[in-house]
Amino acid sequence: MKTFKVLGTGCKKCAKTADLIALKAKAAGVEVTILKVTDMGEIMGYGVMSTPGVVLNEALVHAGSMPTPAQVEDWVKA
Amino acid sequence: MFAIFTTLADWLAYGLFGLSPEARLGKAVHFFIEDVTKIFFLLALIVFAIGFFRALLTPERVRKAVAGRPRYVSYPMAVGLGAVTPFCSCSSVPLFIGFLEARIPLGVTMAFLIASPMINEVAVVVLAAAIGWKYALLYVAAGLTVGILGGLLIEVLKLEKWVEDYVWKIKMGETALQQANSSFQARIGYAGEQVKDIMGRIWLYVLIGIGIGAILHGFIPESFFLKYAGADNPFAVPAAVLVGIPLYSNATGVVPIVEALLAKGVPLGTVLALMMSVAAISLPEMIILRKVLKPQLIATFTGILFFAFITVGYMFNALIV
Numbered sequence: 021m022k023t024f025k026v027l028g029t030g031c032k033k034c035a036k037t038a039d040l041i042a043l044k045a046k047a048a049g050v051e052v053t054i055l056k057v058t059d060m061g062e063i064m065g066y067g068v069m070s071t072p073g074v075v076l077n078e079a080l081v082h083a084g085s086m087p088t089p090a091q092v093e094d095w096v097k098a
Numbered sequence: 099m100f101a102i103f104t105t106l107a108d109w110l111a112y113g114l115f116g117l118s119p120e121a122r123l124g125k126a127v128h129f130f131i132e133d134v135t136k137i138f139f140l141l142a143l144i145v146f147a148i149g150f151f152r153a154l155l156t157p158e159r160v161r162k163a164v165a166g167r168p169r170y171v172s173y174p175m176a177v178g179l180g181a182v183t184p185f186c187s188c189s190s191v192p193l194f195i196g197f198l199e200a201r202i203p204l205g206v207t208m209a210f211l212i213a214s215p216m217i218n219e220v221a222v223v224v225l226a227a228a229i230g231w232k233y234a235l236l237y238v239a240a241g242l243t244v245g246i247l248g249g250l251l252i253e254v255l256k257l258e259k260w261v262e263d264y265v266w267k268i269k270m271g272e273t274a275l276q277q278a279n280s281s282f283q284a285r286i287g288y289a290g291e292q293v294k295d296i297m298g299r300i301w302l303y304v305l306i307g308i309g310i311g312a313i314l315h316g317f318i319p320e321s322f323f324l325k326y327a328g329a330d331n332p333f334a335v336p337a338a339v340l341v342g343i344p345l346y347s348n349a350t351g352v353v354p355i356v357e358a359l360l361a362k363g364v365p366l367g368t369v370l371a372l373m374m375s376v377a378a379i380s381l382p383e384m385i386i387l388r389k390v391l392k393p394q395l396i397a398t399f400t401g402i403l404f405f406a407f408i409t410v411g412y413m414f415n416a417l418i419v
Contacts, residue, residue: 067271069157
């Protein structure tokens with residue numbers, strides 16, 4: 021089971037990123053857990069200064085923008 | 099170079115809509131059409147070009163570049179990078195924490211935060227198109243100077259005690275992000291994304307700015323400005339700065355207002371002081387910074403900028419006739 025963490029203090033793009041991951045996971049039939057991390061200390065703990073960021077199974081895979089649908093598909097299927 | 103936008107506005111406002119160039123409505127509509135087409139064209143062009151050539155100047159990279167440098171390097175670097183890096187104010191907080199965590203002095207960090215919203219490439223080019231390169235560069239020079247001096251003052255006053263305590267406890271993880279893809283295709287894609295992103299963020303501010311500029315241009319008589327904001331009213335500069343402080347707009351959005359006010363005979367210093375104060379600090383920005391700064395530091399910071407912008411305004415008014 022994959023665990024995604026979406027890092028962000030509540031900006032619109034962060035919510036959209038979480039939605040996109042949920043959508044792609046559902047489309048691929050993969051079960052995932054999506055957590056939204058809004059605590060600044062925890063976000064920075066992943067070395068991220070620009071949000072939204074995406075953490076997959078405790079490894080940072082993306083930061084600074086909304087990921088593209090293709091990127092999200094890769095993470096879900098990988 | 100920008101005559102094509104004037105021609106287009108002539109044709110639409112006076113030709114197609116049949117408005118008179120002498121009438122108030124005609125003047126306002128002409129101003130609106132010319133500025134909307136010109137500014138949005140420039141905006142898209144510049145953001146695309148910069149996105150293409152710069153690829154990725156991320157906050158993480160800026161932090162790495164500034165960290166550990168002596169002050170005579172880090173201060174100019176902080177304001178310079180602040181000027182060319184397009185951050186939305188929503189990333190001020192992680193940026194602030196990230197800088198301090200990298201042991202970048204508070205003064206340098208504040209210098210970055212002062213310069214960043216005040217100056218950006220788009221606003222400078224649009225400003226130059228409206229009032230000429232000489233004045234646009236003066237604006238940049240003044241903005242960079244205010245950033246450096248404001249930061250230095252905060253450092254000299256030792257205001258670290260007014261940073262929220264939790265900020266000092268945050269430990270940042272290693273930033274191990276993959277390198278940006280620098281192929282031609284990826285750069286084009288990134289530049290396109292940037293245009294969409296930045297346009298989406300600031301179009302409304304720009305449109306409102308142009309709307310206000312058009313109304314000022316068409317409907318408010320010159321005598322009104324000469325009476326209240328003319329060169330012989332010594333309170334015009336502080337009043338302009340005071341009005342601008344709580345208001346927020348992207349720097350580019352203020353340019354049409356600058357353009358209209360200058361054309362009405364309001365002195366350059368007064369107008370640029372207004373532009374700085376609208377762009378640099380605002381109520382929403384203060385609310386965001388409150389997460390990392392204690393109220394005393396926000397008040398001091400605002401006070402420093404208030405006096406700095408007034409000084410800039412008076413100086414320009416005295417030096418440029």
